Amino acid sequence: MRRKTYLRLVERQEEQARRHLDEVRGIYKEMRGYKHDFHHHLQALKGQLEAGEADRALRYIQQLDQQLQSVDSLLKTGNITVDAIFSPKLAKARAERIAVTVQAQVPEELALTDVELSVLLGNLLDNAVEACREAAGEPFIRILLRMKGTMLYFHMLNSAGKKKPKRGFLFSTGKAGFHGFGLYRAQAIVKEHGGWCKFNSEDGAFSSEFLIPAMERKAE
Numbered sequence: 001m002r003r004k005t006y007l008r009l010v011e012r013q014e015e016q017a018r019r020h021l022d023e024v025r026g027i028y029k030e031m032r033g034y035k036h037d038f039h040h041h042l043q044a045l046k047g048q049l050e051a052g053e054a055d056r057a058l059r060y061i062q063q064l065d066q067q068l069q070s071v072d073s074l075l076k077t078g079n080i081t082v083d084a085i086f087s088p089k090l091a092k093a094r095a096e097r098i099a100v101t102v103q104a105q106v107p108e109e110l111a112l113t114d115v116e117l118s119v120l121l122g123n124l125l126d127n128a129v130e131a132c133r134e135a136a137g138e139p140f141i142r143i144l145l146r147m148k149g150t151m152l153y154f155h156m157l158n159s160a161g162k163k164k165p166k167r168g169f170l171f172s173t174g175k176a177g178f179h180g181f182g183l184y185r186a187q188a189i190v191k192e193h194g195g196w197c198k199f200n201s202e203d204g205a206f207s208s209e210f211l212i213p214a215m216e217r218k219a220e
Contacts, residue, residue, distance in 0.1 A: 077145065079106040081114045082121065089125045093141055098132045104145040110152065110214045112193070120189045123182035124156060124208045131206050134161030151195070152214035157207045164201040186210075 041064060048057040075086045082104065090100050110117070125141075132139035141158045183199065186208075190197040195212030 075102060075104065077104040077106045079108055079110065081110075081117050082106050082145070085118050085121045086125070089122065089129070090141075093125075093129050093132070096129070096132070097139070098129065099138060099140040100143075101141075102143045102145075104143065105147075106145060106152070107147065107215065111216060112152070112189075112212070112214055116189050120186050120210075121154070123186045124154075127182060128156060128158035128206070128208070131158055131160035135159035135204065136161070137204075147214070148211065150213060150215040151211050153211050155207070155209045157205060160201065160204060160206040163203045164206075166201070 041060075045057050045060060048054075048060065075083050075090065077083055077086070086102070086104070090102065093100050112120075128141050132141065137159070139159045141156065144153070144155045146153055187197055190210050190212050193212050193214075195210060197208070197210035197212075199209075200207045
């Protein structure tokens with residue numbers, strides 16, 4: 001890949017990651033707003049019901065329910081950036097009838113930047129959803145994300161179509177360019193931090209795994 005093309009793609013991905021994180025942080029602010037306004041909502045409903053305006057109170061509840069649906073699917077891992085990356089992508093996967101299971105517990109502070117986390121985890125999740133669309137049978141995504149000492153460990157198994165041929169480190173796909181570049185960027189970030197990663201393609205399944213330094217070692 002020519003250097004100018006590579007740098008342009010990196011810049012494009014990082015800008016998309018920043019924009020995505022800003023959008024989901026807005027949802028978190030909205031959630032805090034709901035908590036702050038909860039008393040006012042109760043008072044408004046109480047007043048409507050005491051005035052005998054049951055239909056109006058029902059419409060009020062329906063409006064609140066519609067607004068809360070946008071934040072109801074937020075994942076809570078302990079790290080707001082990881083939550084911001086996972087939540088909309090997994091909600092999208094579930095909307096496509098993909099069975100999603102997640103075990104994730106992450107510290108609030110990590111040595112990785114928000115953009116690095118977004119590019120790393122976001123690319124792998126996007127690839128998993130895409131692979132599920134090619135799968136026969138019931139599509140699924142299973143994710144494990146946790147700390148091993150100072151290292152962040154990630155393992156994901158997802159349904160897929162037929163086994164993909166490997167080209168060097170990466171796998172060829174029917175999607176030109178960007179899909180393969182996403183895996184390449186994920187690998188690059190892991191390697192930059194001195195970690196390791198492994199991808200494996202089989203008929204019907206694809207697995208992604210990495211271990212990356214993510215916390216400072218405590219002085220003895």
